[in-house]
Amino acid sequence: MTPIPTTRRALLRHRAQLSAGAALLLVTSACGSSDSEGSTTAVPDAKIVAPVAGMTCNEGTKPTGDPIVVGGSLSLTGPLSETAKVHEGVAELVTKWVNDCGGIDGRPLKWDVLDDQSTPAQVASNYERLIGEHVDLVMGPYGGANTLAAAGPVTQAGYAFPTHTNGAPQELIGENHFPAWQFDGTGDKEHMFDAGATTLWDALKSSGNPPKSVFYATAKFPTTLSLAAAAKSRFEKEGVKTTGDVEYEFGTTDFSSIALRISQADPDLVYLGGLGADTTYLYDAFDSIGYTPRSVFAALPSPASLAGLDDEVNGLLTLSIFETDSALGDTDIARYFGKQYDEVAKDDDLFPLIETQAAASFAAWQILLTGVVNAGVDNKAIIAWLNSNSVDTIAGSLKFDGYNNYGGDINRVTQIQDGKRVLVWPKDVAGGTIDYKP
Template identity: 40%
Template sequence: MAGEVFVDGINKRGGLLGRKLEWVLLDDQSQPANARTLYERLVTAEKVDLLMGPYGTSAIISAMGVAQRFGKLFIQSSLGDPRLAPYELQYPALPLGPQPRIAATEVVLDAYASQPSPPRTIAFVTSKFPSALDLAKGGQEVAEKRGLKKLLSLEYEFGTRDFGGIAARIKDANPDLLWSGAIGMEAVQMIDAMKRIGYLPGRHFHLFPAPGPTAAHPNANGLTSLTWFEDQEPFTRNAGAAEFVASYTQLAKEAGLPYPVAESQAASEFAAWQILEAAVKGVGRIDDKAMAAWLKANQVQTVLGPRTFDGKFNSGVADTKLKQVQGGKWVTVWPAKFRPPAATFLAS
């Protein structure tokens, strides 16, 4: 949907290099093998000028192999581990930095260290989903270096729905901070399971929770998670952000989405298109190697903020933030300069 907003907007402005931009969108059904086949079709049969990466790490890796074989610039918005993208013409929209397994927990612990009583003990409970598991292992390294005492380290199968036993283990550990590698609805299910046994952590972080259901949950107030964009200042002052938010919100409501709010996932996809546009305009022609070189040497203004691609994996520097559920809404709380006016970081 974010891509649709971008394509509609750029065509209203006259297109790209004087031509209307046509988006050839094929459904890979979230299957990496399908992504590989469809990207080969895009290059060989459809003969598209430009490639935009699919959603999800596995599909991105499959599609990137095709891009590399044909020497195509490849911009993607959701690869969780930069180490999986050694292709020199690959550029990430999301500013994870070269080591998100370290940077993610650093921002979490930096935030909590700013509170009057920083956590001294921590528990790690994570899905075995590859990106979540890697971030949890990196997080444990960060916590150890900072002197936090690890009270629990627990892994569960991706797709787990019964969190009763896990909740009991968390309650027994009773950490100052729960680091949860929950994905999607797992965060809500974990909270429900803990609440059923009369327990909620004073401070809890969840990695990739479903934003709408989590924010609306009656027992989620104070919960934190990662973010790179929220529909609030100062993000809405970034390049194209106000227009993106307005158009995306309207389209999402018309489509009947249960959570029609512009947040990190949609913003990262939109930023990927902004990066592609900047590369084409910067070079002035369709030339994959020249566009890649231009991106390597230039800063691009996006809805996520200024984006650079120096360093390993063209990743640039990490620019991860922390958001918190406050009164049924997500509020960015760390770094402090990204808080909306008058917002605070709720302590336990």
């Protein structure tokens, strides 16, 4: 594919900025109500509440004494930095939130983060250093490979290990592992992605017009390959025809040949097992050949990349564990988190919309803090308590009773509708109805 002209790249950036601004307005007005003429009625700012159930919030009380130090490694530089900075922003937010509530048992919470430069070897070294400095607790890093690299020193030292984005759930960590973004750990480890594939199929089926043909284009990345394989197996059991199946190198930016093959197959649904900006590159390739796909599912796109495509992705489906429009966002804790995240996003120049990454990050902190509230600052006791109890998080109630301490699958389906992210499946938490007409 011919490189995107400078003007085209500038246009995409401008679109992303405009759409991100629109998303910010959407989030900050999420607690308002609309009258019959479409105007929005303002509501008071969310009152501070404790970030987890069972924790007392003593607003105005300054914590004292030795801090409770949580150590972590994040990819603040390198290719994973854009997403890792979301997790850094959430960590800073939660630390301030706890201290605004008077700390934990009157002690301040402190976040100590090291940059791993997006390299697993540095991740392991960072946790060895943090543990050697006797941090009280740890928080997992960003990315599947980094999570597995951290697991060795963290597990060996006996620390509880909450994680927010472990992309390789089949790789065993142990009873100290407490994942926030959960796949199905209740059965065979080789089928942990099947439940998510069923959720996607059920969402499509609910439209009354599910696809009869699918073309798969998947990045060679552990999570995306596993998700796509599960989806393909599920769809073929339902009689859906596979019209093409391409695996491309992680980091690919030239999608011209893939777009051409898709256009020739002209499937009802394009299944893009991609990450980051892959969706942008694929749609640009479609533009270059004048092809409009009937419908697209994108597994793990960055929210900014979808915003940058504007109307082109109207109707696109994607995985999600949380959206502000859903029943999951209708709690005091979720509303307060949303208000605070808006401010962090502005200050740190982050994408302003709370979606899977920010939600999973906060959920991981809720897991850790809930363990501390119930078992004290004692890793052995925290591990034992979490293994025996469920935790209420922004993404729902989580249990740690399956393979690799994954519980039930919490992946849901979101659709882009008129420029907004709308959770459409399952019905019990959905904020809208799927609009699918291939």
